[in-house]
Amino acid sequence: MNSPSPAVKTIVVCGGGLAGHMATLSLVNALGSDHHIAQVNASATPPADDIYGGATSPESYNFLRGLGLDEPLLMLAGRASFSLGTHFRRWRPGQTWHQCHHAPFPTIDGTPLIHHLTRSRTPLSEVLISAQAALAGRFAHPPADPANPLALAEYGYQFDPLDWVRLLDARIETTRVERLKAETITVQSQVAGRTVLALDDDIALEADLIIDATGPARTVISQTGSHFIADRTVNARISRQAATQIGQPSRVIEASEEGWTLKVFPQETELSLAITSPAEPNETLKGFDVELGRVSEAWQGNCIAIGHAAWTIEPLTPAPMMLLQRDIERLLELIPTTAEANTERREYNRRFRDDVDHAGLFHEALLRQEGAMNSAYWKSAAGGEPSEKLARKLRQYGHRGIVPRYDLEPFNNEDWIILLEGLGKTPQDYDRQADRLPEAETQNQLRQMKATIDNLIPRMPPHHIYVAKLKQYLEKKRHV
Amino acid sequence: MGSFSRICIVGGGTAGWMTAAALSNKFKALGFDLTLIESDQIGTVGVGEATLPHIRYFNQALGIDEPEFMKLTEATFKLGIEFCNWGKVGDHYIHPFGDYGLPADDLDFHQLWLKQHQNGGAGRLSDYSYPIIAAEQGRFRLPGENPNEIGSNFGYAYQFDAGLYAKFLRRYSEHRGVKRIEGRIVDTTLDAETGDIECVKLDDGQTVDADLFIDCSGFRGLLIEKTLKTGYDDWSEWLPCNRAVAVPCESRGPLLPYTRATARTAGWQWRIPLQHRTGNGHVYWSEHISDDEATHQLMSSLEGPALAEPKQLFFKTGRRKKFWNRNVVSIGLSAGFLEPLESTSIHLIQEGITTLIELFPHRSINTLDVEEYNERMGLNFERVRDFLLLHYVATQREDSSMWRHFRDLKLPDSLQEKIDAWMHRGYVIKYEFGVFLPPSWVAVMLGQNLQPRGHDPRIDRFDMRELRQKLDTIRDETALQASRTPMQADFLKQHGGASSTPLATATQT
Numbered sequence: 001m002n003s004p005s006p007a008v009k010t011i012v013v014c015g016g017g018l019a020g021h022m023a024t025l026s027l028v029n030a031l032g033s034d035h036h037i038a039q040v041n042a043s044a045t046p047p048a049d050d051i052y053g054g055a056t057s058p059e060s061y062n063f064l065r066g067l068g069l070d071e072p073l074l075m076l077a078g079r080a081s082f083s084l085g086t087h088f089r090r091w092r093p094g095q096t097w098h099q100c101h102h103a104p105f106p107t108i109d110g111t112p113l114i115h116h117l118t119r120s121r122t123p124l125s126e127v128l129i130s131a132q133a134a135l136a137g138r139f140a141h142p143p144a145d146p147a148n149p150l151a152l153a154e155y156g157y158q159f160d161p162l163d164w165v166r167l168l169d170a171r172i173e174t175t176r177v178e179r180l181k182a183e184t185i186t187v188q189s190q191v192a193g194r195t196v197l198a199l200d201d202d203i204a205l206e207a208d209l210i211i212d213a214t215g216p217a218r219t220v221i222s223q224t225g226s227h228f229i230a231d232r233t234v235n236a237r238i239s240r241q242a243a244t245q246i247g248q249p250s251r252v253i254e255a256s257e258e259g260w261t262l263k264v265f266p267q268e269t270e271l272s273l274a275i276t277s278p279a280e281p282n283e284t285l286k287g288f289d290v291e292l293g294r295v296s297e298a299w300q301g302n303c304i305a306i307g308h309a310a311w312t313i314e315p316l317t318p319a320p321m322m323l324l325q326r327d328i329e330r331l332l333e334l335i336p337t338t339a340e341a342n343t344e345r346r347e348y349n350r351r352f353r354d355d356v357d358h359a360g361l362f363h364e365a366l367l368r369q370e371g372a373m374n375s376a377y378w379k380s381a382a383g384g385e386p387s388e389k390l391a392r393k394l395r396q397y398g399h400r401g402i403v404p405r406y407d408l409e410p411f412n413n414e415d416w417i418i419l420l421e422g423l424g425k426t427p428q429d430y431d432r433q434a435d436r437l438p439e440a441e442t443q444n445q446l447r448q449m450k451a452t453i454d455n456l457i458p459r460m461p462p463h464h465i466y467v468a469k470l471k472q473y474l475e476k477k478r479h480v
Numbered sequence: 481m482g483s484f485s486r487i488c489i490v491g492g493g494t495a496g497w498m499t500a501a502a503l504s505n506k507f508k509a510l511g512f513d514l515t516l517i518e519s520d521q522i523g524t525v526g527v528g529e530a531t532l533p534h535i536r537y538f539n540q541a542l543g544i545d546e547p548e549f550m551k552l553t554e555a556t557f558k559l560g561i562e563f564c565n566w567g568k569v570g571d572h573y574i575h576p577f578g579d580y581g582l583p584a585d586d587l588d589f590h591q592l593w594l595k596q597h598q599n600g601g602a603g604r605l606s607d608y609s610y611p612i613i614a615a616e617q618g619r620f621r622l623p624g625e626n627p628n629e630i631g632s633n634f635g636y637a638y639q640f641d642a643g644l645y646a647k648f649l650r651r652y653s654e655h656r657g658v659k660r661i662e663g664r665i666v667d668t669t670l671d672a673e674t675g676d677i678e679c680v681k682l683d684d685g686q687t688v689d690a691d692l693f694i695d696c697s698g699f700r701g702l703l704i705e706k707t708l709k710t711g712y713d714d715w716s717e718w719l720p721c722n723r724a725v726a727v728p729c730e731s732r733g734p735l736l737p738y739t740r741a742t743a744r745t746a747g748w749q750w751r752i753p754l755q756h757r758t759g760n761g762h763v764y765w766s767e768h769i770s771d772d773e774a775t776h777q778l779m780s781s782l783e784g785p786a787l788a789e790p791k792q793l794f795f796k797t798g799r800r801k802k803f804w805n806r807n808v809v810s811i812g813l814s815a816g817f818l819e820p821l822e823s824t825s826i827h828l829i830q831e832g833i834t835t836l837i838e839l840f841p842h843r844s845i846n847t848l849d850v851e852e853y854n855e856r857m858g859l860n861f862e863r864v865r866d867f868l869l870l871h872y873v874a875t876q877r878e879d880s881s882m883w884r885h886f887r888d889l890k891l892p893d894s895l896q897e898k899i900d901a902w903m904h905r906g907y908v909i910k911y912e913f914g915v916f917l918p919p920s921w922v923a924v925m926l927g928q929n930l931q932p933r934g935h936d937p938r939i940d941r942f943d944m945r946e947l948r949q950k951l952d953t954i955r956d957e958t959a960l961q962a963s964r965t966p967m968q969a970d971f972l973k974q975h976g977g978a979s980s981t982p983l984a985t986a987t988q989t
Contacts, residue, residue, distance in 0.1 A: 432510065
């Protein structure tokens with residue numbers, strides 16, 4: 001027995017790069033052969049791909065595997081390295097911390113760790129294995145044994161988007177995806193859920209669903225009536241330098257009067273991204289200007305904008321890759337079953353707004369600080385309407401170390417606590433249950449946690465050696 | 481030294497003693513001064529309670545031994561709730577504690593089932609749920625180690641005598657230093673400056689002062705409402721049932737590991753099997769049925785002789801405008817009332833207690849704690865409300881004025897959107913915080929004949945034979961696991977939880 005033919009038969013992905021390729025490959029993996037999938041302009045990687053920030057979060061592991069980007073491939077062919085997080089250096093005077101990835105914090109005597117730290121005035125970073133390993137430039141895979149403190153470390157990858165685009169492209173080539181090229185893409189007509197795209201004004205391409213992955217150009221979504229809600233504009237300047245040795249197992253962000261600089265350390269390259277305020281009319285900056293914000297509706301008509309075509313946020317955290325992954329997961333969960341797709345569109349846009357807004361809270365916490373520098377970049381970054389959702393988090397954390405959560409936020413409780421501690425916020429009070437343990441006993445336990453970590457770190461290999469050995473091992477395994 | 485540690489709990493029902501037990505367990509070491517005031521003259525509402533799986537964490541945190549607790553509270557295991565006559569008269573389905581089947585890669589199991597169902601039939605969704613099959617056969621055992629295996633991916637709760645549970649926790653609490661005062665509160669004194677409650681005065685003249693009062697006085701809301709006039713959000717617009725009549729009866733037949741909720745013409749009737757007897761009650765909307773008729777419907781449908789006179793209860797669905805107001809926290813029926821259709825009463829008590837402990841004041845009450853408590857509990861109540869309402873509106877019944885009322889009701893937007901998305905393609909709009917997660921919504925919507933028109937198109941990547949095979953494997957494994965499960969009564973004995981009280985009989989009373 002055959003399935004009835006689907007309501008949405010032809011899906012056209014416009015654009016290449018990380019968003020276009022990941023979406024195309026995800027669609028072809030998820031959908032049966034009665035869906036025709038085409039990709040237009042696959043070879044055009046939007047230059048803005050560099051502002052995805054070159055790092056993933058731990059949540060991307062299964063997503064990447066699903067795309068065929070498993071760890072051996074990423075290490076051997078994708079020039080990836082490991083990422084334990086982002087090291088913020090001199091973000092503000094006195095604010096230097098490691099925004100590391102970490103499994104749920106342990107409890108002591110049934111009470112969350114944070115309260116014991118507050119009570120005994122112990123800095124969180126001292127008991128964070130991933131922060132300490134990153135600071136020491138060392139890495140090893142978290143073991144399965146929960147008794148080993150390293151089991152609490154979590155990691156993502158550092159990468160050069162160009163490498164991953166190449167890998168994804170090669171994979172798409174082995175699939176049934178039809179690939180087309182065009183200088184211009186014009187929406188010619190939209191009738192009853194079907195859209196005709198004119199490629200270069202001569203080829204007409206009919207599609208039931210269009211995925212706009214053209215980056216900030218927003219080639220298709222901008223023709224549908226969805227508009228971009230711009231928050232502010234920044235200038236992004238990218239440079240790549242050959243590196244003989246892999247840098248540290250975390251990205252580095254350093255603030256300056258003009259803005260901030262991000263350094264990413266994949267294999268063989270050092271990527272550098274400087275974010276400043278946009279170029280003045282009479283000034284020539286080397287980079288390009290990017291409007292930050294999001295589209296009013298990511299799904300308009302039968303066009304769905306994903307990645308930078310839908311939103312742009314600065315790569316202060318792995319948020320850009322986290323949001324791109326969520327865009328694609330949301331898309332897959334809501335492939336329409338009927339041509340009108342009203343239900344899917346409404347739900348997609350609801351989740352889209354929540355995801356972008358919730359990721360935005362984390363960045364707002366980083367950028368909206370008292371005593372910000374008085375330059376154009378920082379003034380504009382700290383401007384805009386403050387969010388009540390963030391205010392609630394800050395109030396509660398400052399009061400007693402609790403970070404209120406909203407449904408399905410991209411950043412987890414650990415991310416938030418590490419961030420707020422990094423920003424120098426200290427809870428005034430703590431959970432009274434922490435008082436059940438005598439203070440000396442708490443301090444003793446915390447000292448032990450710290451000592452175990454301090455003892456373990458020197459036994460972990462430096463990042464570059466670990467990657468080199470891992471690659472040797474993987475190579476050998478591949479040839480057996 | 482103003483250490484904020486004098487706590488007075490007002491009322492000694494399930495809510496009061498659960499609160500006392502948890503606070504004494506968590507804060508005894510800090511030298512808290514815990515007092516509970518209750519009066520033997522004031523009855524409690526407890527009529528035999530069904531719970532949700534979360535209760536196990538509550539008991540575990542107290543260090544309670546499961547078999548002992550079960551024995552002393554006449555408890556039975558609960559794998560879910562059977563809903564009869566909800567979609568149509570004659571229908572029945574079980575809402576289980578646990579997921580259906582096993583997911584296929586990134587796809588929810590119910591989507592596999594839907595596709596097969598829409599293409600020639602897949603049998604009942606229930607056939608792919610171990611807890612349902614075991615429940616239907618009266619069987620029970622504890623879940624296995626691996627939560628990703630059929631026969632292990634389920635949760636369980638208890639049905640117990642709430643009066644005995646309160647007694648059990650009273651012993652626990654008194655052992656941990658909770659001071660119980662017998663008496664009725666006749667007056668309260670407010671602090672002239674702050675408006676907080678300074679002390680309560682009992683009928684024998686003694687006064688009890690405290691830093692924090694926990695109002696577990698039931699519907700009356702002695703402190704939160706009578707004294708502080710906090711106000712109540714009336715939710716009768718959505719859940720209009722406003723009365724109940726309850727009665728225990730003799731047990732008949734095998735001990736079933738589930739609660740039953742049978743829809744009636746103007747409400748619904750519960751059946752809660754305990755070890756020594758069966759609890760029954762009829763929740764109804766007085767506008768559509770007289771008290772006599774409601775009692776008659778209940779009494780004429782008992783499985784065995786009644787063990788007591790039917791007891792009448794009056795309530796109004798809704799929530800206190802502030803659960804925590806000044807230095808009073810309301811927990812239990814004083815906080816709000818939602819009909820026990822999904823056994824949420826004790827769960828909401830538990831949520832109230834754990835949230836209070838997490839936000840327990842240090843030196844004085846901080847408005848931030850109050851704000852956070854009220855915010856979180858408000859969300860809990862609201863999400864339970866929408867799930868309860870679903871039962872009344874996911875129906876094809878039109879056979880009485882109450883059912884016709886629900887047919888014409890305009891739903892809250894959030895619920896309407898959820899139903900629309902489901903009907904369109906079996907998609908469940910998810911949230912993270914709230915007690916009922918997607919499998920519960922799937923159980924009720926499908927159980928009450930909300931058959932989606934479509935399914936997730938990703939399922940179409942499996943050919944029909946492959947799909948059939950996947951489903952058959954799961955169904956066979958489910959049946960096999962269930963057939964290897966002991967009958968609940970045997971398991972209770974083996975577990976050490978069998979009560980030694982003889983079965984209650986009507987002639988005793």
